Amino acid sequence: MENSFHGRTMATTAATGQAAYQATWAPLPDGFKQVPFNDLEAIKQATSDKTAAILIEAVQGEGGIWPASQEFMQGLRAWCDEQNLVLICDEVQAGSGRTGKFFSWQHYVRPDIVTMAKGLAGGVPIGAMLTGPRTDLFVPGDHGTTFGGNPIACAAGIATVKTITEQNLLDNATRMGEYWKEKLEHLCAKYPFIDSPRGIGLMRAVNVKHGLGPVIVQKAMEHGLLLNSTNPQTLRMIPPLILNTADIDEATELLDTTLAEVAELPAAQA
Ligand SMILES: Cc1ncc(COP(=O)(O)O)c(C=O)c1O
Known part of the structure; x- marks a missing residue:
C-alpha cells in the first residue's frame, strides 16, 4: 500500500x-505494486493473473498510525478469496498487543500469513512468520536461517506472550488507549498547530502543522518525554503496554508544557 x-x-x-526509504538501495527486486491505502477498487484494478499476494499493515505504523477501514479489510478478504490470492498481514509494529488485541488483524479479518517482530520478545531481537490453515504455502525445509528459532529469542518471546496474557495487558492497552485518546483530543483543541488525533489502543498519533514534528520531539525530550516524529507532519506515540493512568497524566503534563513552549515560536503562529 x-x-x-x-x-x-x-x-x-x-x-x-x-x-524515501527506497532511493538509496536501488535497484530493488521487482514484482511489487503499490496502490492507495483503503481503496479496494485500486486493489482490483492492480490485480492481474500474475498477482500472488496482497501485503498490508492493518494499521499503518511508520506511515503515521492510519488504521484501515473495516469495509476495506472485509472487501480485501473477499477479493483475495475470490481471486485465490494470499493475504499477508505485517504485524511487526501493530502486533504483540499494541492495538488492544494480540494481532491488529483481529479488529478486522483473518489473513493467510502473519509476520511479526519488534514487541514479540519484549525488546530481544526476534522475527516470526505464522501461517494458518493454508499449510500448502510452506512445508518444513522450504526456508531456513542460521539463527532461526534460537533458544534465547524464543524464551524471551514465550515470556513476553505469557506476561501479556497473565497481566491482562491487552485490556490495559485498550483502556489506557481510550484514556490517552481523550488527553490528546484535549491538547488538539488547545493548540491549533496539532490536529487529527487518531489511533487504536496504544498506537496513537496527531498531525502537526508547519513541519513542527521534530521541534516538538526535541523539546519534549528536554522535558523528559520521548516521542517520535515519523515525518515532520506527524507525532507518533507508541508507549509500553504496562502504561497506567498516572503515567499518562505525567506524559500529558510534559506534552502540554512542551506544546506551550512551541506555541511561542514564530513557526507555530504562521
Ligand atoms: C510494519 C513494519 N514492518 C516491518 C518492519 C521491520 O523493519 P526492519 O527491517 O527495519 O526491522 C517495521 C519497522 O519499523 C515495521 O514498522
Missing part, C-alpha cells in the same frame, strides 16, 4: 510504499 512500511531487507524495502 502507498504510505506503508515493511522493513529494510531488499524485498521488504521494495514492498514499502514510501519512495
